[in-house]
Amino acid sequence: MPALEQNCTADCHDSYISNNSDWVNVETVISTSPDQIAIAPGSLQREWSQNGRRYFQYKLDHAGLNYYSFLSARYEVARTDWNGINIEVYYLKEQPWNVPKMLNSVKKSFEYYTKNFGPYPQKQARIIEFPRLAAFAEAFPGTMPYSESIGFIASIQKPDDIDMVFYVVAHEMAHQWWGHQEVGASMQGATLLVETLAQYSALMTMEKEYGRDTMRKFMQYEMDNYLRSRGAELLKERPLLRVEASQGYIHYRKGSVVMYYLREMIGEEAVNRALRKVLNKYGYQPPPYPTSYALVDALGEETPPQLQYLLQDLFYDITLFSNRAVTATAHKGPDGKYQVTVETEARKFKADEKGNETEVPVDDWIEIGALAAPEKGKRFGKVLHRERVHMTSGKASYSFTTDEKPDKAGIDPLLLLIDRVPDDNMVEVTVQP
Numbered sequence: 061m062p063a064l065e066q067n068c069t070a071d072c073h074d075s076y077i078s079n080n081s082d083w084v085n086v087e088t089v090i091s092t093s094p095d096q097i098a099i100a101p102g103s104l105q106r107e108w109s110q111n112g113r114r115y116f117q118y119k120l121d122h123a124g125l126n127y128y129s130f131l132s133a134r135y136e137v138a139r140t141d142w143n144g145i146n147i148e149v150y151y152l153k154e155q156p157w158n159v160p161k162m163l164n165s166v167k168k169s170f171e172y173y174t175k176n177f178g179p180y181p182q183k184q185a186r187i188i189e190f191p192r193l194a195a196f197a198e199a200f201p202g203t204m205p206y207s208e209s210i211g212f213i214a215s216i217q218k219p220d221d222i223d224m225v226f227y228v229v230a231h232e233m234a235h236q237w238w239g240h241q242e243v244g245a246s247m248q249g250a251t252l253l254v255e256t257l258a259q260y261s262a263l264m265t266m267e268k269e270y271g272r273d274t275m276r277k278f279m280q281y282e283m284d285n286y287l288r289s290r291g292a293e294l295l296k297e298r299p300l301l302r303v304e305a306s307q308g309y310i311h312y313r314k315g316s317v318v319m320y321y322l323r324e325m326i327g328e329e330a331v332n333r334a335l336r337k338v339l340n341k342y343g344y345q346p347p348p349y350p351t352s353y354a355l356v357d358a359l360g361e362e363t364p365p366q367l368q369y370l371l372q373d374l375f376y377d378i379t380l381f382s383n384r385a386v387t388a389t390a391h392k393g394p395d396g397k398y399q400v401t402v403e404t405e406a407r408k409f410k411a412d413e414k415g416n417e418t419e420v421p422v423d424d425w426i427e428i429g430a431l432a433a434p435e436k437g438k439r440f441g442k443v444l445h446r447e448r449v450h451m452t453s454g455k456a457s458y459s460f461t462t463d464e465k466p467d468k469a470g471i472d473p474l475l476l477l478i479d480r481v482p483d484d485n486m487v488e489v490t491v492q493p
């Protein structure tokens with residue numbers, strides 16, 4: 061993509077989605093076989109039959125990107141509504157299993173996004189099944205084609221299975237704000253304003269629905285994917301600020317980890333205030349389109365002085381940690397509580413775009429903590445203690461108290477930092493009499 065520019069005007073006249081139009085109105089007349097339903101963006105204006113064909117006329121309720129989809133099939137339709145907005149899932153009769161989950165995810169998305177980001181401009185939200193000729197879902201204004209292979213036939217049964225159906229719907233719904241209301245200029249960093257924000261939004265919606273424990277498994281999946289993929293990069297790994305549109309492992313996977321961590325550090329309200337600021341300034345506005353600086357600067361305004369280094373680490377640079385727990389011991393006191401002592405080691409690196417690493421001093425706020433033994437069938441135990449401490453490079457020792465018996469203790473217990481070897485962050489606690 062064209063190189064990122066800090067103060068662009070002429071070069072920001074196209075979004076990365078389209079180079080031939082800005083916000084357009086769409087009206088469609090579409091015909092299909094008599095036993096099928098044809099779907100175009102917008103509200104259904106009328107429906108009729110003519111010469112053995114079934115006709116539909118749709119009109120978009122709010123101008124959108126010059127970007128839409130047309131589908132037709134023998135659909136069943138599940139309908140509900142959220143505050144007057146029609147929610148519809150068009151699906152194959154034989155594959156009804158996850159339809160209720162999809163309707164629920166659309167509702168939960170509306171709840172979080174309208175409250176935290178702003179109003180929804182269309183009058184309907186549709187999920188429309190298509191065959192597994194391709195395995196993706198994609199958001200168009202008010203309309204989300206969704207492959208059967210990544211949702212409609214998914215089986216989610218174990219207690220801590222990641223609910224990818226709920227998650228993908230929440231991600232695509234988030235594009236109704238990030239992508240369809242504000243969209244990045246056609247240069248590096250554009251997808252930070254769209255894909256990374258859709259990831260963040262979906263993470264928040266999923267956390268509200270399933271709780272923190274499920275998030276840890278998901279965040280570990282995102283982190284593993286990022287670390288594995290950067291090892292397979294053939295050209296240059298860009299920092300998030302200058303991510304290329306083709307680098308999904310950065311704008312999705314690293315983007316999730318970075319935004320979740322930033323939310324932990326500066327708080328959800330602060331992150332959402334920054335996002336609203338970007339949306340208020342750029343939503344449905346004529347060019348120039350925003351660059352990734354618009355978002356990072358807005359986040360910077362919400363970040364307290366002692367945490368400003370996070371913006372450099374997370375967005376401008378490629379930053380990696382190699383943190384580990386060395387030892388962990390505990391004594392049970394007469395009050396039944398456990399006095400825990402952990403020895404940790406913190407190391408921090410900056411990587412260049414070819415992967416060469418340089419160690420830099422640690423001068424960071426990092427968590428220490430302890431977990432209980434996991435319950436049967438679960439991957440992670442309950443969090444017994446979390447505490448943010450200021451760390452410098454090398455080894456250090458910390459003490460704290462837990463109410464219950466600790467199973468593991470160490471550094472960055474929730475794996476919030478991008479760590480080259482996440483598995484050694486926690487060690488088993490030796491409980492001494």
Ligand SMILES: [Zn+2]
Pocket residue numbers: 231232235254255258
């Ligand atoms: Zn997306």
